[in-house]
Amino acid sequence: MSKVNKLGQYKDIEVNVEKHNVTEEELEQQLAAFVAQNPTFVEKDGPVENGDVTTIDFEGFKDGVAFEGGKAENHQLEIGSGQFIPGFEEQMIGMSKGETRELNLTFPENYGAADLAGADVVFKVTVHKIENKKDSQLDDEFVASLNIPNLSTVDQLREQMKNQIQGQHDQQYQAQVENSIFQQLIEACEVEVEKEDIDRALNLQIQHMQMELARQGLAFEQYLQMMGTNEEAFRQQIEPNAKQQAIFEAVIDAIVEAEAIEATQEEIDQQLDMIAAQNQMTKEQVLEKVNMEDLKHDFSRVKASQFVLNSAKIK
Secondary structure, rough: OOEEOOOOOOOOOOEEEOOOOOOHHHHHHHHHHHHHHEEEEEEOOOOOOOOOOEEEEEEEEEOOOOEEEEEEEEEEEEEEOOOOOOOOHHHHOOOOOOEEEEEEEEOOOOOOOOOOOOOEEEEEEEEEEEEEEEOOOHHHHHHHHHOOOOOOOHHHHHHHHHHHHHHHHHHHHHHHHHHHHHHHHHHOEEEEEEEEHHHHHHHHHHHHHHHHHHOOOOOOHHHHHHOOOHHHHHHHHHHHHHHHHHHHHHHHHHHHOOEEEOOOOHHHHHHHHHHHHHHOHHHHHHHHHHOOOHHHHHHHHHHHHHHHHHHEEEO
């Protein structure tokens, strides 16, 4: 277990972090970017040209047999965007609304699906709509066309966007304040950190990452492959962060002891109710799965961290 040889100042820590408010220039830049991201589409009668936005049905065949993942209906495709495999968009040029065409194509050799990599295929494509993409104008008509609840004028859009940007700044400010406070706290202490605590923090970070990736439909191994690394190298990369976390936890535990901080039964009950609601479980089901001592310990750490933050002097 890691040992805190010196518990430095943890009350009345002074930090100086500048708070940023939204500027008019910043707001105008965000509005311009928002308008650019929401172009206006005007349907046309002529043939498909580069830059047009088409609405299509398509189905892919390999050796005359439809392959998995190669079919869609009413798919919006901008010609020239490179969204599809090479040749797909180019061979659509000249098609008319209502026309069906067969495209003879070859998947790239490095394509992700091994059964399609380098394969000759045929895509059957039907065009339902052809549109020109034009830059939108920032006016009330444009805002109303977005069909965003309680938003129909430019003034309302400006106010909402200003509040969103300010909210982001406030979150960044709060994170900077907390990081500065906790960094000073760690630097004021002397800690003998044990490898087992570093490994535990490291494993926990990886577990959290695996859960987040799973929510995005991505396996941890796939992520490592995309990043061009392996688990051993990745663990070495994040070990310094894990060490800092282990040191921080040791210091917080020392503050818990110094201030005799404990989680009350009411606080524990609230935590159990929150866990149950988040996981769509009953409180009894949560009690069967959680270790109550670990829960109390974790919440005591939360209270100790908040104690340090609340006593800090922010300039």
